Every structure is written in C-alpha cells, then in structure tokens.
Amino acid sequence: MRDRQRRRAGIIAALSCAFALAAQAAETGYEGPGHRMVWDAKGMVMGENRGDTLPADCPAISEDVSLEVHVGRKYAPAGLVFGYSDYQWRVPPCSRVSVTLVNEDEVRHMWMLHGLPSYVYAQGMFHLEAEGRRTMTGTFVVPGDDRTYLVHCDIAQHTEKGLKAQLKVGQGSGDLPGVPGITAPRYTGDAD
Amino acid sequence: MSSTQSQSPRTHRFARQACALAVVAASISSGAAQAAQTAGGAEADAHAQHHPAAGGSAHSDAGVSPPQGMTIEILEPGAEAVFAPGATVPVQVRAEGMSVSGDHWHLYLDGELQAMVGAGRMAYELVLPETLEAGEHELKVTISNARHQEYDLAATRTIRVEASDRSPSDSPAE
Numbered sequence A: 001m002r003d004r005q006r007r008r009a010g011i012i013a014a015l016s017c018a019f020a021l022a023a024q025a026a027e028t029g030y031e032g033p034g035h036r037m038v039w040d041a042k043g044m045v046m047g048e049n050r051g052d053t054l055p056a057d058c059p060a061i062s063e064d065v066s067l068e069v070h071v072g073r074k075y076a077p078a079g080l081v082f083g084y085s086d087y088q089w090r091v092p093p094c095s096r097v098s099v100t101l102v103n104e105d106e107v108r109h110m111w112m113l114h115g116l117p118s119y120v121y122a123q124g125m126f127h128l129e130a131e132g133r134r135t136m137t138g139t140f141v142v143p144g145d146d147r148t149y150l151v152h153c154d155i156a157q158h159t160e161k162g163l164k165a166q167l168k169v170g171q172g173s174g175d176l177p178g179v180p181g182i183t184a185p186r187y188t189g190d191a192d
Numbered sequence B: 001m002s003s004t005q006s007q008s009p010r011t012h013r014f015a016r017q018a019c020a021l022a023v024v025a026a027s028i029s030s031g032a033a034q035a036a037q038t039a040g041g042a043e044a045d046a047h048a049q050h051h052p053a054a055g056g057s058a059h060s061d062a063g064v065s066p067p068q069g070m071t072i073e074i075l076e077p078g079a080e081a082v083f084a085p086g087a088t089v090p091v092q093v094r095a096e097g098m099s100v101s102g103d104h105w106h107l108y109l110d111g112e113l114q115a116m117v118g119a120g121r122m123a124y125e126l127v128l129p130e131t132l133e134a135g136e137h138e139l140k141v142t143i144s145n146a147r148h149q150e151y152d153l154a155a156t157r158t159i160r161v162e163a164s165d166r167s168p169s170d171s172p173a174e
Helices: A002-028 B003-050
Strands: A038-040 A043-046 A064-072 A088-091 A096-103 A109-114 A125-130 A135-141 A147-152 A164-169 B071-076 B088-096 B104-109 B112-117 B123-127 B135-144 B150-161
Touching: A043 A135, A064 A109, A096 A109, A096 A125, A125 A135, B071 B135, B071 B150, B088 B104, B088 B135, B104 B123, B112 B123
Parallel strands: A064 A096, A088 A164
Antiparallel strands: A038 A043, A038 B112, A043 A125, A096 A135, A109 A125, A109 A147, A147 A164, B071 B088, B088 B123, B104 B112, B104 B135, B135 B150
16 A cells, blocks of 8 residues: 555656656757848848857858859759759868859759858758749858868758759868769669 | 565655656657747748748747847838839848847838848848838838747838839939
C-alpha cells in the first residue's frame, strides 16, 4: 500500500517536473543570432551581415566583393533544367561579399550558402531569394580560413536540376561533388 | 530486508526515471514550442510572401512592451510629400535600441505590410502600386522582434498620391 502511494507520489512529482520544465522552456525562447532579414514582394534575404559582426578569425573586413549571379533555365547546362550563370566564385578571406541575384525565370530561385559560423548566421546560412523576374541583393562577411562553401537553391528538386554551386574562400578546401561543369555527382547507390 | 526496504529504492529509481523522462518530455516540448514558433513564423512569412495583400498584422495581433529606450521615427519621406502611382518612395527611418540581428522594422502602406527590413538597414525603397488611388495614404513603421512580434510603438507619415501629370516640385514623382 505504502509502495503504491510512493509510486503515485513519484508520478505526480514527475508530471509536475515536466510541466514546470516545459513552461520554463517555452518562456525562455532563446532566439540565437537572429535571422537578419529583409523581405518584400521581390524576395528575401536572411543572414545578412554588412559588417556589424565579424567572424571570430577576422580582425577586420579585408575587402569588398560584388557578385552578380543570374539564374534561370537559359543557364542550364546540358541535361539539367535550371542553371546559374556561374558555378564557382572565389573571394578573399574576411571579405564582405554582396551578391545580387537576378532571377530570369518566372519561378522563385535561391542562392543559399551553408557552413558560415552559426554564432553570426542563424543555422550557418546566408539566404538570398528572388521571386520570378525579380532581383535581390544581400551581403555577408566570410570567415578567414580557406574553405569551400555549398551554394544551392533549396526549392524542391532545384538543386538536383542544376542549381548547385560553390564559393571558395581563399584557397578553398577542395571541390564539392556534383557541381555542374566542375565535378561529377557522387552516387551512393549500388556500384553495379 | 523487509519488503518496504527492498522496494523503496525501486520506487525512487522509478521516480528518477520518471523525472528523466519528464526532462526529455520538457526538452521535446521546448523544441516543439520553438519549432512551432519557427514554423509559425516561417509559415506566416511564406503566407505573406505568397499573398502580400494578406500581410497586414498577420505576424502579430498584439504588441509587446518595447525595451527601454527603443524608438523609431520616419525621416523620409517628408510630411505631405507627393508621389505618382507606381513611384519609388525612399523610406528612411531612425531607430534606437534595436538589436541588429533579431529586431527589424515593418513597413506598412495603408495598413498592409509591404516590407520587413532588418540587419541594420535603415533605408528602403518602396514601390507604390500602379493602382494606388489619388489622395492621402499612410505609411507606418513598427519595430518587431525576431519572432515578428511587434513592439508597442509606431511612427506614421502621410503622403499624397497624385496623377503623374501633376508632378510636384518637392518629391521624386515619376
């Protein structure tokens, strides 16, 4: 009987603990480094950093780089559906990079870069998105080490259909697989 | 060893396990709450993005108290500035107390959300709809946190829209 009461008390304590912790967690709501966003009818920028916060290994911005990237079906390499006007860009370490994405299609496209330091960029991403026939510009600061970053369009099947590219900071850290015109895709299925 | 003595540690172990489960549950609940907020925000963004006219105050129905010292004012356009339908209106604001990474400002035209501007940008070029009727129209700016909850503060500015053949002298009507 006493054991049953203890078991019941344990359950009540556990449930109280759960409710208290859940309520506390819901109230805390840590927001991370923030989305650093711009949005309007033309598209969206997320993870914009015009130099207010530098990556930890950058004492200063080394230089400004402007990239103009066109995207659309007319740039698609043979056998693919969509394409970027370029598939690789090189920028100096610690440079401030402004990307202008010119979307020549009627559908939405992105220039999304992964792998940036997550203490500056939410989820380590810089995200540039342009609605059909629209142009958007956004800016970010790259870290100081040699590294190759993935750039792609995150809309379903757009990466697979041709929108995968790479940004090399400094010497880069090699080539990513499956970048049209640069590397062959890496298939992970049966080798037969 | 009595039955009570032998079962007591088991009961405690059960309570510890239950509490551990509770912590996991709380963690999941927290993640779910954040995910719901994130997803909610993303969904609201996506909704507003695909249906800009539905923007309005969809991101936040009730404001939250602003941090001490937070302010926003419209520097441009000037009061009663005149523009043609379809013209580009340079909007310049001055804000204090905003977090560069999370806070941002929302721009409304006649109560309809036109843009969300963050990352330290204090200027925005608003393209007026070609169909905007002649007369007075209200620009409003508010400051929002990263969850798109607007703080209880706003600045407004009235502009005039006139047909382009009546070009004003003090504004960049097109």
